[in-house]
Amino acid sequence: MKRTLWIGLPIVLAMLAIGFYQAMFVAPTEATMGNLQRIFYYHVPSNIMGLIFPYVNLVASIVFLATRRSNPLRAQAADALALACAEMTVVFVTIGLATGMLWAKPVWGIWWTWDERLTSCLVLWLIYVSYLLLRRFTAGGQTQTLAAVLSVFAAVDVPIVYMSIRWWRTQHPAPVFFGGPKSGIDPHMMPAFLWNLAGWFCWGVLLVALRYQLERKRQKKEQASALAALEAGMETVR
């Protein structure tokens, strides 16, 4: 954990510092929204990460479900990864929603509207919050299995969030990337966007790695104390 932190953190912080500098001082000011448009460089990467980590969570959950009887050690590792990714998803989607509202108020005149993109994004957030609450407040041996099954259903919302601005045209702007011939941003804005995208991606990977290692350590400690309690019980029987 220490090695991951001390090697990874300076690199990621350097990338994000470049991203911040590019977003604030290098990227051109947008014609209609002015400096407010610079929220884009944090809003969009956060939301993209909020659509990537649910899929890592899904793959880890499927591995857990597939191996929980045949290979419990691998299943435990997969479960730790799924938990780390779910937490990271909640953080990124929370940021996506918060920065979106801060951007919407001056531009649209409203903090929130029940537009398809906004609503599907809120549903995604609610599902992953409920996933974490389920893990936190259920007792017994079925918690991991229930969480893994919920994660499979949660992943269904991810393509709906992605496609919502393509299927329905309401309040949220049309897709900037992969949105057809009229989409795209000024090429001078690309370095700021790409540095922030790469920086927040690496930040997410770093935090997931740290959280994964912490969860593995907790699992091993729990197993060791369960084994110790079992051994103590056997001593008493003798």
Add this chain to the structure above:
Amino acid sequence: MNHHHHLAIAYLVTWLLQLGYLGGILVGWRRLRR
């Protein structure tokens, strides 16, 4: 259109949440080692 405070709050919220989560992981790590 100048709403610099919205831009500043958006960046601040992003960093506070991300650093808060990192802090939470580090606190969890310390508690586990005890």
